[in-house]
Amino acid sequence: MxxxxxxxxxxxxxxxxxxxxxxxxxxxxxxxxxxxxxxxxxxxxxxxxxxxxxxxxxxxxxxxxxxxxxxxxxxxxxxxxxxxxxxxxxxxxxxxxxxxxxxxxxxxxxxxxxxxxxxxxxxxxxxxxxxxxxxxxxxxxxxxxSVALMVNTTAFEEAGVAAPNRDLTYDEIMAMGEAFNSANVRGGMKVIMDGSGSEPMLDNWLRQKGLALYTADGKLGFDADAMTEWFQLWSQMREAGVCVSAEDQALDTGPHETTMLVLGKAAMMPSNSNQLVGFQAVMQDDITISSYPRLAAGVGGGHYRKxxxxxxxxxxxxxxxxxxxxxxxxxxxxxxxxxxxxxxxxxxxxxxxxxxxxxxxxxxxxxxxxxxxxxxxLGPLPPSPPAAAGEIDISLLRTLSQEVGFGARSPEDAGPYFVKEATAILNRA
CATH class of the missing domain: 3.40.190.10 (Periplasmic binding protein-like II)
Known part of the structure; x- marks a missing residue:
């Protein structure tokens, strides 16, 4: 969700x-x-x-x-x-x-x-x-x-693209996005929403790298280089028109009805497996779920049973x-x-x-x-996030995601800034 x-x-x-x-x-x-x-x-x-x-x-x-x-x-x-x-x-x-x-x-x-x-x-x-x-x-x-991608299978059929499966990689999302753009699905539907501000998607990506969002003692489990790479990944998708624009993503205020999937602006969005029922209830198109993308073929371990x-x-x-x-x-x-x-x-x-x-x-x-x-x-269940994790997600990650999306910050600036500010929030807590 x-x-x-x-x-x-x-x-x-x-x-x-x-x-x-x-x-x-x-x-x-x-x-x-x-x-x-x-x-x-x-x-x-x-x-x-x-x-x-x-x-x-x-x-x-x-x-x-x-x-x-x-x-x-x-x-x-x-x-x-x-x-x-x-x-x-x-x-x-x-x-x-x-x-x-x-x-x-x-x-x-x-x-x-x-x-x-x-x-x-x-x-x-x-x-x-x-x-x-x-x-x-x-x-x-x-x-x-578990975390899961919500997938609009009707839109994929219209694009003439095979719907993703558990072997999906980030590189394949780029290729799918180009195919969606070429087919001009519904006048400009993108293959995926902007996931740069999605904490669960960041968490999954870090786990595949052998890193962690948070350590057992409540510290950040990654450095500024990793965070910069994350923002760069989504900037590349945004610039290529593979994910939705910052203007469209800003329309998502939380309820299902305002998500890029339900608004018809993206054919995939990160969510959780139990949300399939709720999303299908408010959509006419057929939807299913698939795993979050892999960093590369054969790389796994990012998911867990939460x-x-x-x-x-x-x-x-x-x-x-x-x-x-x-x-x-x-x-x-x-x-x-x-x-x-x-x-x-x-x-x-x-x-x-x-x-x-x-x-x-x-x-x-x-x-x-x-x-x-x-x-x-499937990987192990991570430790419960520290008490300040909610503030880091809501007040920092999502804010920086929008600032990078709208061009107010570069990924190279946002990565170190995130780590510095998140560390300060954790220390204060």
Whole structure:
């Protein structure tokens, strides 16, 4: 999913979270018969989620009151509610932020409920590990996914170009882009969006080089030369008309509807495997997913099975055990699993995967098979990003991507500047 949030709102959310930690917010009074749930996503995710909360109320008698927002609105609201002692009982949490929220006691450890209210007997070990901070379990993975390219196969057919497969390289994207331009697909559709500001795509590219976005101790895992090369790669694509222009890319404000794929300006965009269902729901063209491009033939290891997102329980919740019971239902109940499908990723319970596999739609089957068959593309799960990673992504990487795109900076200037400023942000944090 392409995500954007401006610096002012990001810093507002972070400041609110810091204030919550400093103030030692105490639990708000809660009604035992009602749980509050906050999550990010679009209407399709909301429909599935609310169908499961209805199932839960019918089965357990507990009302779960849900609210959803777009990604760029979600984090400021969550941080503000947390600071005000009014956080929802159940919080959808991201791998990027789980360390920060756990260390500030904004979410609660769940270990005491495992084996009781929270059943995780056949949960995938790597997905359990991904929800731990300092050895304690703070998040229950709602599905495993991997980064993936969303591919408009209808557009590729119109261009007379074979759709990409798991052997795609960056050089082949250049060739595909030239073919799209020659065919003048839909009056100028490009083969790919501008990925220079996509942190997951940068991460994947670095991993293929044997580098890392962040090290286990929260430092940058690459140098200025690597960052310069990254900006140069996309500048070359932009100058050749292979990726979209900076003007077009600036139209992408986060929601699916504003992405280059849905707007029809690009035939491919970096995203995540679980997003296939959501993108297909808002597009007439047929789309599928493929792996991120390789640096060269035979180079792999950039992908990993990431917890797509977690459910966590607020540190201020007065209903922690009841919330843990809901989490257990959400990830284990076969009827709930049939409703959820793989929209949030591949289920982490082997029994749930087996139960829903025959019921999956074509898009769901594609996502499941993609994550299950990454082969030599698959590498180890990296450590959770440091607390300041969100600011680096939103306020630095995306800003520099636009500045290079519009010609305000050269790649040779942007690379060292990124490393210098990112290091300063990490040091301040």
């Amino acid at each position: 392409t995500i954007r949030i401006d610096r002012r709102h990001f810093l507002m959310g972070s400041s609110a979270l810091i204030a919550a930690g400093a103030a030692g917010i105490s639990p708000a009074f809660a009604q035992a018969e009602r749980l509050r749930l906050l999550f990010w996503g679009g209407q399709a995710r909301a429909d599935r989620t609310y169908a499961v909360t209805d199932l839960y109320q019918a089965a357990k008698g507990t009302d779960v009151e849900g609210e959803f927002l777009a990604w760029n609105d979600y984090w400021p609201k969550l941080a503000t509610q947390t600071a005000g002692g009014n956080a929802p009982d159940i919080i959808q949490m991201d791998y990027r932020y789980i360390v920060e929220y756990a260390q500030r006691n904004a979410i609660a450890p769940l270990d005491e409920f495992v084996g009781g209210a929270l059943k995780l007997d056949d949960f995938d070990a790597d997905q359990l590990e991904g929800g731990k901070v300092d050895g304690s379990l703070y998040g229950i993975s709602l599905g495993a996914n 917890p797509s997102m977690f459910f966590s329980v607020a540190g201020s919740s007065a209903n922690k055990e009841a919330a843990a019971e809901f989490l257990s239902f959400f990830v284990n109940d076969p009827e709930a699993a049939a409703v959820l499908g793989v929209e949030r990723g591949i289920p982490c319970s082997a029994a749930v995967r087996d139960a829903i596999a025959p019921t999956l739609s074509e898009q769901d089957q594609i996502a499941l098979n993609f994550v299950a068959n990454l082969g030599d593309l």
